[in-house]
Amino acid sequence: MDKVGIGLVGCGTVGSGLVRNLPEANRLLQQRLGIGLEIRAVAVRDLAKQREGLPIPPVADWKAVISNPAVQIVVELLGGTKDSFEVAKAAISAGKPLVTANKALLAERGQELIPLAQKAGVPIYFEASVAGGIPVLKALREGLVANQLLGLHGIINGTCNYILSRMAEEGSDFAPALQQAKELGYAEADDRLDVDGIDAAHKAAILCLLAYGFLPPFPKVPVEGIRSLAAQDVSFARQLGYTIKLLAVVRPVGADRAEVRVSPTLIPARHPMAAVHGVFNAVSLVGNLSGPVQFTGRGAGPDATSSALLADLGEAARHLRDKSPGPVLPAGGDKIRLIEPGDSVGRFYVRFDVRDQPGVLAQIAGIFGTEKIGISSVLQPEGHGADSVPLVFLLEPAKESSLQKAVAAVQKLPLNRAPARILRVEDLA
Ligand code: NAP
Ligand code: HSE
Secondary structure, X not given: OOOEEEEEEOOOHHHHHHHHHHHHHHHHHHHHHOOOEEEEEEEOOOOOOOOOOOOOOOEOOHHHHHHOOOXXXXXXXXXXXXXXXXXXXXXXXXXXXXXXXXXXHHHHHHHHHHHHHHHHOOOEEOHHHXXXXXXXXXXXXXXXXXXXXXXXXEEOOHHHHHHHHHHHHHOOOHHHHHHHHHHOOOOOOOOHHHHOOHHHHHHHHHHHHHHHOOOOOHHHOOEOOOOOOOHHHHHHHHHXXXXXXXXXXXXXXXXOEEEEEEEEEEEEOOOHHHHOOOOEEEEEEEEOOOEEEEEEEEOOOHHHHHHHHHHHHHHHHHHHHHOOOOOOOOOOOOOOEEOOHHHOEEEEEEEEEEEOOOOHHHHHHHHHHHOOOOEEEEEOOOOOOOOEEEEEEEEXXXXXXXXXXXXXXXXXXXXXXXXXXXXXXXXXX
């Protein structure tokens, strides 16, 4: 077969990784699939930038890449949701399969894009958008397709996991750990997407689409990042037998509701996910037939992302050569809705900063009792100065609205020195 022409729209951190990895991958794709890929056009924003290893001079007009007759597959690597949407739409109109690593595009504009692609019969491949080198979307779409998925947990932002690991293991500060993640090519061009949990929420939305055929309306997905995570909570969690990870949760609630959220979460220190360090990601899910399944692997960086992009390119080339169908997106999620945040049921960690005086613990415990929230552990560390002391509660499962009501009632008491800190707890049982 003649080589298949690919056009890159964007050639930054991820695109240059793809360019660097293509020659060796081409040898394997040729040997295994009888497919050879060739970069025939590249668009970038700044033509004056030095770029190593590009086989052809880039252009500044991405439309020229898509309309180039030698380009058969379009690879969108711009990021963002505006130009990237136009690129995707143009590739679909031109009938050229699209390969993308862009989770923001899929999560925020998938509702518009996917029907366009389906109507035109043009496949979109996006394995690289979730969990880097772990082929988890393919596993959901194919290997687990006959399972009812009972729930899924994911550590799906490499940058945050890298920062949290450096902070927990080396006592590193937040800023230098983030800087290192940027230098290693893990972080988004706008690193607030990582740190504020938005990137993980994009991926959680895509996982929900694959798991339940339902792409949640993105603005309604509850998201909290790691920016305001305090070292003392990491330490108290450890004393209670837990590790804090930025965790995505995707699970069905009854027949027609789903819970999708991202937040710093206490997970048991003995669970295998707690041992997922650095840039590694993990997705842990339970199928009704498969039982628990766990994937781990590198979640970010040019090489791990190239692994997924090149696999997708191989599939897209086979689609063109063999007329094989594009990736199937599960249907059947039309009636599913997100639960209201207050209806979420789970365990919580709550730290109050209170006056160090007799009777405080009893008052707070009384308020939790009134809301019918059980207490499983209390931590009141010794050795705190002045008249303020942290008082940490690990609670039994409760509805989030009841928890919020109880915490608000405690905060009204004159014994508080600072706002309470609430964190989720997932026992991953
Ligand atoms: P990046 O380094 O910022 O690269 C973006 C590229 O797009 C640059 O080459 C830029 O040109 C070009 N570009 C931007 N606007 C353009 C326009 N209007 N016309 C033509 N070219 C334009 O981003 P990245 O880190 O490679 O990320 C790319 C995508 O991969 C994002 O969707 C990201 O979320 C996703 N992703 C990243 C990772 C990772 O580990 N970093 C992993 C998985 C997925 P210049 O080079 O001239 O600036
Ligand atoms: N910025 C993302 C992360 C890249 O750190 O996980 C991989 O999607």
